[in-house]
Structure formats: structure tokens, C-alpha cells
Amino acid sequence: MCSVGGPTDIDLPEDRVAAKNYRCKECGERFKGIGKHPMCPSCQSEDVAEI
Amino acid sequence: MNVSLGNDVLMVKGLHSFLLAASVNEAFPLCIESSDQEYCQGVRPGDLVVVSAPGSGPVEPALMLLELVRTYHLPLIVLPKNHPGSKRIPYVVSVGPEIQTNCSIVRGTHPEQHLVCSSDELAGLTLAGTTDGIAIDNLPAAISYEVIKTEKYC
Numbered sequence: 001m002c003s004v005g006g007p008t009d010i011d012l013p014e015d016r017v018a019a020k021n022y023r024c025k026e027c028g029e030r031f032k033g034i035g036k037h038p039m040c041p042s043c044q045s046e047d048v049a050e051i
Numbered sequence: 052m053n054v055s056l057g058n059d060v061l062m063v064k065g066l067h068s069f070l071l072a073a074s075v076n077e078a079f080p081l082c083i084e085s086s087d088q089e090y091c092q093g094v095r096p097g098d099l100v101v102v103s104a105p106g107s108g109p110v111e112p113a114l115m116l117l118e119l120v121r122t123y124h125l126p127l128i129v130l131p132k133n134h135p136g137s138k139r140i141p142y143v144v145s146v147g148p149e150i151q152t153n154c155s156i157v158r159g160t161h162p163e164q165h166l167v168c169s170s171d172e173l174a175g176l177t178l179a180g181t182t183d184g185i186a187i188d189n190l191p192a193a194i195s196y197e198v199i200k201t202e203k204y205c
Contacts, residue, residue, distance in 0.1 A: 037093035039080040
């Protein structure tokens with residue numbers, strides 16, 4: 001993703017970010033994931049389910 | 052063209068800009084924080100972290116920024132559109148298995164993960180992670196590259 005952490009001036013409209021909602025099966029964390037390999041931001045587990 | 056890197060960093064240099072690219076060594080969740088949302092991207096070994104300096108600037112902070120993401124897994128913070136501080140930050144970051152440079156996009160306004168803003172002279176490059184480094188496609192003849200050894204700064 002360009003311009004994150006950089007000279008951003010960024011617009012991140014939700015309809016342009018291909019994010020899906022996930023729930024971690026290990027720790028229960030809910031998060032918005034992008035990319036082909038969603039990973040829990042709390043416990044780093046890849047055992048997640050789309051919700 | 053393939054460049055073997057190991058843990059080192061590729062620097063692609065133009066006359067007025069540069070970019071750095073390096074392979075990720077371990078899987079981690081990269082979080083991208085906007086003003087009201089958090090997006091988390093699963094990053095895998097062999098994926099690339101690219102730091103682009105479309106308007107040039109010193110190399111050392113770009114190396115530090117690269118390692119803050121690659122080694123320390125720090126989240127990236129996105130400033131809102133028209134934020135007054137945006138003009139003071141000269142680097143952009145992209146992370147993924149394959150990244151293309153593009154100068155026709157407005158810096159910071161596209162959420163597609165496979166594109167990173169660049170200057171005109173570095174536009175059109177494709178960088179892809181390989182088993183031992185990075186494959187570079189469409190490198191113009193006038194553009195040079197070098198490998199920066201990580202032991203120089205780590």
C-alpha cells in the first residue's frame with residue numbers, strides 16, 4: 001500500500017480498501033484484514049475466519 | 052534480472068530519486084492505522100518491503116524506515132488527506148510479494164497494495180520477491196542499483 005508511513009496525504013475510503021472482517025480462532029480478536037494471508041494482529045495466528 | 056540479497060537491501064538509484072527494497076524474513080501482521088480504522092496485512096517470508104523516495108532525500112532514514120517495518124514490525128500510520136504534516140515526510144512504503152512503481156498516481160491516494168509511488172525516472176519497475184532475493188523487471192538503462200550490506204547499519 002503506497003504512502004503509508006510516508007508523505008501520506010492519503011485517503012483511505014473503505015470502499016476502496018479490499019478489507020474483510022475476520023475473527024481469530026485462537027484469541028478471538030476481531031480485525032479488518034487485507035491481502036491473501038490474513039493474520040491476527042494480536043497473536044499472529046493465521047487460523048482466522050472471515051465473518 | 053535477479054539480485055541475490057539474503058538479508059541485505061537493494062537500492063535502485065536515479066538522478067533525483069531512489070528506492071530501497073528488501074525481503075521479509077519472517078511472517079508478521081503489518082497493521083496500517085488510519086484515523087478511524089485499522090487494517091492488518093499478513094506478510095510472508097519472501098515478501099518485499101519497498102521504501103520509495105520520489106523526491107530523493109537521505110538514504111539512512113529510508114533504511115531505518117525499512118527496518119522498522121521489516122524487522123520490528125511497526126505499524127504504519129496514515130495521515131488524513133490534506134494533513135499539514137504530509138509534506139514533511141519524504142518516503143512512502145509498500146509491502147507485498149510483487150510491487151510496481153508508478154509515477155502517474157497521486158502520492159498517497161491509492162490503496163492498492165502492489166503499487167508504490169515513484170518519480171518519473173523510476174516508474175514502471177516491477178520488483179518481485181524470489182527465493183534468495185529480488186527480481187527486477189523494466190529497469191531503464193540509465194538507472195543503477197547497488198546492494199547495501201545490512202551489517203553497515205545494523
